[in-house]
Amino acid sequence: xxxxxxxxxxxxxxxxxxxxxxxxxxxxxxxxxxxxxxxxxxxxxxxxxxxxxxxxxxxxxxxxxxxxxxxxxxxxxxxxxxxxxxxxxxxxxxxxxxxxxxxxxxxxxxxxxxxxxxxxxxxxxxxxxxxxxxxxxxxxxxxxxxxxxxxxxxxxxxxxxxxxxxxxxxxxxxxxxxxxxxxxxxxxxxxxxxxxxxxxxxxxxxxxxxxxxxxxxxxxxxxxxxxxxxxxxxxxxxxxxxxxx
Amino acid sequence: xxxxxxxxxxxxxxxxxxxxxxxxxxxxxxxxxxxxxxxxxxxxxxxxxxxxxxxxxxxxxxxxxxxxxxxxxxxxxxxxxxxxxxxxxxxxxxxxxxxxxxxxxxxxxxxxxxxxxxxxxxxxxxxxxxxxxxxxxxxxxxxxxxxxxxxxxxxxxxxxxxxxxxxxxxxxxxxxxxxxxxxxxxxxxxxxxxxxxxxxxxxxxxxxxxxxxxxxxxxxxxxxxxxxxxxxxxxxxxxxxxxxxxxxxxxxxxxxxxxxxxxxxxxxxxxxxxxxxxxxxxxxxxxxxxxxxxxxxxxx
Numbered sequence: 001x002x003x004x005x006x007x008x009x010x011x012x013x014x015x016x017x018x019x020x021x022x023x024x025x026x027x028x029x030x031x032x033x034x035x036x037x038x039x040x041x042x043x044x045x046x047x048x049x050x051x052x053x054x055x056x057x058x059x060x061x062x063x064x065x066x067x068x069x070x071x072x073x074x075x076x077x078x079x080x081x082x083x084x085x086x087x088x089x090x091x092x093x094x095x096x097x098x099x100x101x102x103x104x105x106x107x108x109x110x111x112x113x114x115x116x117x118x119x120x121x122x123x124x125x126x127x128x129x130x131x132x133x134x135x136x137x138x139x140x141x142x143x144x145x146x147x148x149x150x151x152x153x154x155x156x157x158x159x160x161x162x163x164x165x166x167x168x169x170x171x172x173x174x175x176x177x178x179x180x181x182x183x184x185x186x187x188x189x190x191x192x193x194x195x196x197x198x199x200x201x202x203x204x205x206x207x208x209x210x211x212x213x214x215x216x217x218x219x220x221x222x223x224x225x226x227x228x229x230x231x232x233x234x235x236x237x238x239x240x241x242x243x244x245x
Numbered sequence: 246x247x248x249x250x251x252x253x254x255x256x257x258x259x260x261x262x263x264x265x266x267x268x269x270x271x272x273x274x275x276x277x278x279x280x281x282x283x284x285x286x287x288x289x290x291x292x293x294x295x296x297x298x299x300x301x302x303x304x305x306x307x308x309x310x311x312x313x314x315x316x317x318x319x320x321x322x323x324x325x326x327x328x329x330x331x332x333x334x335x336x337x338x339x340x341x342x343x344x345x346x347x348x349x350x351x352x353x354x355x356x357x358x359x360x361x362x363x364x365x366x367x368x369x370x371x372x373x374x375x376x377x378x379x380x381x382x383x384x385x386x387x388x389x390x391x392x393x394x395x396x397x398x399x400x401x402x403x404x405x406x407x408x409x410x411x412x413x414x415x416x417x418x419x420x421x422x423x424x425x426x427x428x429x430x431x432x433x434x435x436x437x438x439x440x441x442x443x444x445x446x447x448x449x450x451x452x453x454x455x456x457x458x459x460x461x462x463x464x465x466x467x468x469x470x471x472x473x474x475x476x477x478x479x480x481x482x483x484x485x486x487x488x489x490x491x492x493x494x495x496x497x498x499x500x501x502x503x504x505x506x507x508x509x510x511x512x513x514x515x516x517x518x519x520x521x522x523x524x525x526x527x528x529x530x531x532x533x534x535x536x537x538x539x540x541x542x543x544x545x
Contacts, residue, residue, distance in 0.1 A: 007320040015346050022343065023332030090330040093297070094323075094386065096347040098316040239314070 009104075012096055016105035021112065023091060027082075031075045031117055035124045038068040042128055063132060065125030069160055072121040076164045077171040080110055084175025084238070103235045110168040118161030122153060158216060162223040166210065169230035176234040248273050248394055248426045249294055254303035256289055256450075263289040265450035266303070271443070274424040278441040278458075280434055280527050286450040287430040288326075291398045294428070295324035307394065323348065325387035326398035327380050331371045337382065338367040341389075348390040350423075356389035359415060363408070376403030384412050388419050396428045401436075409433075413440050434524040444523070448531040458523070465526055466504075469496045470516035478507075478514065486529035498529050 042065055050059035082088055083106045092102045129146060148156075177184040196203045210226075213219040249271040256264040264286045271277055281287050292298050293305060296312035296319055305312065312318040331340045341360065345351045360367075363381050374382065380402050387395055401409045417440045420427060431437050434444075444461055446453040456464070465485055468475060472495040479497055486498035498521055504511065511518055 007316050009316060012316060012320070012347070019343055022339075023334055025334055087330075090328075091332055094329050094331065094344060096316065096320045098296075098314045098319060101316060 007096065009101055013101040013104035013108070016092065016095060016097065016101055017108040019095065020091075020105055020109045024079075024109065027075075027079050027113065028116060031072065031113075032120065034071045034075055035068050035120055038071040039065070039124050039128060042067050043131065063128065065121070065128045068124045068128075069121045072117040072160070073164065073167050076110070076113060076117055076168045079113055080168040080171030081175040083109070084172060084179060086179075099239045100235060103231075103238060106172070107231055110172065111165065114161050114164035114168055117164050118157050121160055122157045125156065126153065155216065159219070162220055165227050166223050169227040169234075173230050173234045176238045180237055246273055247271060248308060249428075250304075250306040250309075252304045254293070254300045254305050256286075256293065256298070257301045262450050264293075264300075267447065267450065267452055268303075269445060269452055269455050271426065271428070271445075274426055275442050276420060276427045276429065276440060277443040277445055278434065278437055279428055279430040279445050279447065281430075281447040281453075282528075282531050285447050285531070287447065288398055289450075290447070291324065291326075291396050291428065291430060294394075295322055295396055297324070320347075320349070321393040322396065323387055323390045323392040323394075324396045324398065325383050325400060327376065327383065327402050329383050329386075333370060333372055335371065336368050337365055337371060340371060340382075341386070344386060344390075348392060350391035350393075352389050352391055355419065356385055359385045359388065363411075377405060377408065378403075380404050381408055381412065384416075388416055391419070391423050391425065394426045394428070398430050399432070400429065401431065401433065409436060413437070416440065434527055435522060438523050444527075446527055446530060453530055461523060461526070463501060465498050465500050465521055467496060467498050467519040467521045468504075468511060468516050469494065469519060470514070471495070474514050475516055478511065478516065479504075485526070486532065498526070 042063060045061035045063050046067060047062045048059070049062075050057060052058065089102070126148060129148065132141065133146075174184070174188055177188065210219075210222060213222060247270045249269075251267055251269050254264055254267045255262060267286075267290070279287050279290065289298070293300060294307055294312060296307070296315055299311075299313035307318050308321055310318050312322070335343060337360070341353070341356050345353060345356070360382075363385070365378070365382060371379070371382070380400060381404055384397065384400050387397055387400070401412060404412065413436065416427070420440075429437060429441070438444075438458055441458050443455065443457050445455045454461070468479070472489070472493050475495045475497060479499060482499060482503050484497050484499055486496075488496045490496055508518070
């Protein structure tokens with residue numbers, strides 16, 4: 001009984017990952033609900049423009065499922081921060097755990113959530129098109145992209161997933177930092193606003209670094225490396241703290 | 246070999262010392278009761294052993310390793326208290342089946358049998374349970390996990406007396422079949438002493454004593470009788486406790502070894518020798534002043 005049979009970090013993390021997937025299943029329903037709400041908003045068009053000269057009037061409604069994706073981004077940010085809170089951490093206490101396995105299973109959960117969110121939000125975009133196709137006067141639809149090519153759909157899914165990974169990493173790090181000190185609740189927004197005002201160029205190029213990449217593999221590489229760094233720092237930072245009950 | 250080795254461990258929260266240079270060892274497959282007054286540092290010590298918090302100073306080893314943030318120690322330890330949190334999406338039966346894969350020696354049959362015996366509703370949510378039911382349910386996890394080191398912090402909080410007795414019986418039965426190291430903290434020593442082998446009594450974060458229950462039972466006696474006679478008799482001897490319960494009558498608690506030769510003498514003088522319960526003895530040993538609560542009322 002006293003033999004120190006080593007426990008495998010990965011297998012424990014995997015068990016925790018499965019446990020958390022089941023435990024937090026409600027979060028996935030929340031996302032679906034948010035996406036459906038976003039879909040209803042989108043059905044009215046995201047922007048409306050009309051002009052006329054008395055004889056002729058033109059009115060243009062723009063439809064886009066981007067609101068669905070925005071909602072999904074907020075959802076993953078919220079989920080990532082939630083996972084670092086005391087309330088969620090307490091769920092690990094009855095299990096075999098240490099800080100690293102807890103973090104790894106959280107990251108695993110977040111990645112799953114990103115994939116789920118990426119797929120569903122893109123598919124809701126397809127759903128929007130289908131609803132429009134059947135309910136609108138088709139002759140009035142002007143778009144090259146109305147019929148979505150399958151390769152474009154895949155591209156959309158991949159890019160959404162990658163953005164969500166990046167956002168989840170930022171949310172997670174924010175959550176971990178606020179656990180290190182509550183001062184970060186003020187410091188983080190202050191630093192972000194400060195940099196964007198004082199070092200506009202650096203800030204702009206940082207945003208461009210991620211938003212203006214036209215090659216998918218390169219973009220993926222950027223996101224993956226950045227995320228590994230962000231999550232790595234999060235693991236290091238949370239490895240020191242005591243478990244509070 | 247020692248399962249827990251605690252050398253000079255101190256835990257401070259700011260100025261406040263929850264544990265103060267505490268040293269003790271706990272051997273394999275023993276049931277030890279951790280006894281102490283409110284705020285003595287019981288929970289702090291247990292959480293430290295379970296690896297939730299780390300010592301400020303000193304060295305604590307569990308299974309020859311530092312328990313804090315250690316996966317190997319965590320795999321062999323389970324900490325049961327009434328703060329255990331489970332996901333709201335799990336029903337009670339889900340909890341039992343989901344926690345099971347983490348513990349190598351988990352016994353599902355036992356868990357289910359206990360679950361049925363205490364007639365829980367399988368569909369209930371953990372967070373909606375009453376205090377007593379929650380304690381009972383958590384204890385089932387503690388017993389069924391069969392962890393080499395099982396820690397119960399106030400396991401009987403809120404349980405009614407029938408359930409408490411069942412819990413102790415179940416724990417003892419399973420322990421006899423599958424020996425393991427068990428640490429129990431409780432206020433209710435009188436109920437607990439039947440199943441304990443050792444008692445670790447702590448007071449204000451320091452060790453008061455660490456003895457087998459059998460030895461502790463033999464440690465002290467109470468003597469009651471006329472104040473004058475008794476005072477002359479115990480003069481110069483160290484008293485554990487002293488109480489004047491009526492005018493001219495005195496009750497003292499004294500170590501047995503100090504009066505071993507004079508037992509006859511005691512009885513001849515019309516003094517009464519009384520056995521003392523472990524519960525009372527522990528209270529007296531950790532008492533702040535002699536006299537107890539009665540002193541508060543005497544002044545009025």
